[in-house]
Amino acid sequence: MSKIVVKNVFKIFGARPEAALNMIQQGQSKDQVLAATGCVVGVNDLSLAIEPGEIFVIMGLSGSGKSTLVRHFNRLIDPTSGEILVDGEDILQYDREALRDFRRRKISMVFQSFGLLPHKSVLDNVAYGLKVRGESKAHCAERALHWIDTVGLKGYEKSYPHQLSGGMRQRVGLARALAADTDIILMDEAFSALDPLIRAEMQDQLLELQQALHKTIVFITHDLDEAVRIGNRIAILKDGQLIQVGTPKEILYQPADEYVDRFVQRRVATV
């Protein structure tokens, strides 16, 4: 069974989502909808399935709706229409309580600009997910220390986020997501804010961790190199629509259309 299934999801931002939804379902373009209703189409009739234990990369340029899409998986954003199943359960039916529980135990997230709590130490930041769901203090500390050690931040437990470099902050973000010990980890441009060397290092670390952990990782990026390097499968988004899904090989050698091809060509050119 697929871990995450997305079925015909639309997301419309603006004051008149129904009108915009009607237009887009009748096949009008994003720009036409914007002109007529003032609504922005974030995700347009998107369906995909993510398998357990894979690193699924969602790629696209900025504005392609990839960050919007990933926020549907833990319902930081609710779709205008469509279905989202996680482990076969329709998460859109969850009430507030069930949603909270789902976020606490099943899915965690790493953010582009880290989203760390500035007033808490590294230790407390990493333990946050555990603390929120009411684990004992000793357990929180033990797990947090373990993951801080794993991501290579031993000795920084008592530091505050502002005392760390960007790469170290994102290690804290990663450790926080790992410490929550959820099946699914969402990574929203997690390494995009880091410089190239640190970035490669973090990618390696992620792959290494994944070998041992077999999490389902949904990784958002705008960088094809990164996507090819870490992805088991890659989905390419444009204007909120899914253009192609496939293994890195398929993307590189059988690009579905000119848009994907341009990505690939640029990569070839730089290599």
Next chain:
Amino acid sequence: MFPERFTFSIADWVNTWVDELVTNYGDVFRHISDTLLWAIINLEGLLRGTPWWLMLAIVAAIAWHATRRALPTLMIVGLLFLVGAVGLWDKLMQTLALMLIATLISVIIGIPLGILSARSNRLRTVLMPLLDIMQTMPSFVYLIPVLMLFGLGKVPAIFATVIYAMPPLIRLTDLGIRQVDGEVMEAVNAFGANRLQQLFGVQLPLALPSIMAGINQTTMMALSMVVIASMIGARGLGEDVLIGIQTLNVGRGLEAGLAIVILAVVIDRITQAYGRARHQASQ
């Protein structure tokens, strides 16, 4: 001349309303008034009963805890000593009691209102013009009905002070919470924190510098009300200013005025230091 046929007056209507309020709910207001009076009399008694040296020591301890520096602490204690030296210690304590109660009420009402207003844009649009009115309406206008409801003395003085001094606290609490980084809130949400965990674990701690600035503003504005408070029968430093005006005793008025300024400076430095200390840790 403005044409007669376009004019109207709400005065009669308001008068009837206030009259009815006094007749029908007089007992309720009397009860609130008595409770408040009990609180302030006890606090005043406590402050005035505390020996001056112990009081100075307590202030010194608070100032040290807030600033962690010797010079400001010494300055604060020295300035308060000066107020005592010109014979205004007792009145200083009365004013302090009034101000503390007014600030406490402002905090109890203001911070929750600020939190709610940060949550709801609708509440905010209603609240903000109200706060403008509270701050700009000349205090004598609402002193009249407050006097009718609560009688002369400390209680109406506290009410007038709260109305005038609370708005900045509400505004700054609202601002502080709204300014918490969106991605931090998103992260907290993504890990399934409930509303209370979000509020007490993240929003309030991160908004604390702003809230402290609000409390600071509230205390300052409360102090600027002490002369008006004395006009309706509250004792304290304002009283001396008033007597100074009435008897053309410039010197006496100035002494009391300076004492108010000193109290303001002391409280300002202490509250600011608390706001700053947290801020540095959080950056």
